[in-house]
Amino acid sequence: MAAQPAYAGTTPGGSEVTIVRPLSFVIDNNLDFGTVVRGTTAGTVTITPTGTRTQTGGVTLANGGGHKPASFAGQGTFTQRVDISLGANSIPLNGPGTPMRVRDFIIGSTPTAALTTAPLSFRIAALNGVFSFPIGATLDVAANQAPGVYSGNWSITLNYF
Numbered sequence: 001m002a003a004q005p006a007y008a009g010t011t012p013g014g015s016e017v018t019i020v021r022p023l024s025f026v027i028d029n030n031l032d033f034g035t036v037v038r039g040t041t042a043g044t045v046t047i048t049p050t051g052t053r054t055q056t057g058g059v060t061l062a063n064g065g066g067h068k069p070a071s072f073a074g075q076g077t078f079t080q081r082v083d084i085s086l087g088a089n090s091i092p093l094n095g096p097g098t099p100m101r102v103r104d105f106i107i108g109s110t111p112t113a114a115l116t117t118a119p120l121s122f123r124i125a126a127l128n129g130v131f132s133f134p135i136g137a138t139l140d141v142a143a144n145q146a147p148g149v150y151s152g153n154w155s156i157t158l159n160y161f
Contacts, residue, residue, distance in 0.1 A: 025131075
């Protein structure tokens, strides 16, 4: 019985890599519900990502209240995908009275960050990689809420690909 000859072949392979700059982002404005007047019944104050402020229930909005959505800006790479996640669905605002709850955070789209919802993400649309986006939310105000300044912290995480 004779041994069969061995055959070998070669084919070219390829390699590639895409280098992206690290993503950076900062807060431009904190979420500010402005000045409100408490009522004898509970109510809410909502700031939309576009800056519109509305109320329900026993809360009265003060004119010139200084309200504004939170806004973030950053830089990455053109067409880079960025996933957004919030640290919590609601947070407390602490002050001189019973803590108030901020809930239902809403992240807004912009021309440089058009959001998709599953997962919550965007692709950087600006050629220079600069992006920005606003965030609104709803504040629950208790009946006869103690007057004073209330504040709290929340976090946002951007994961990039």
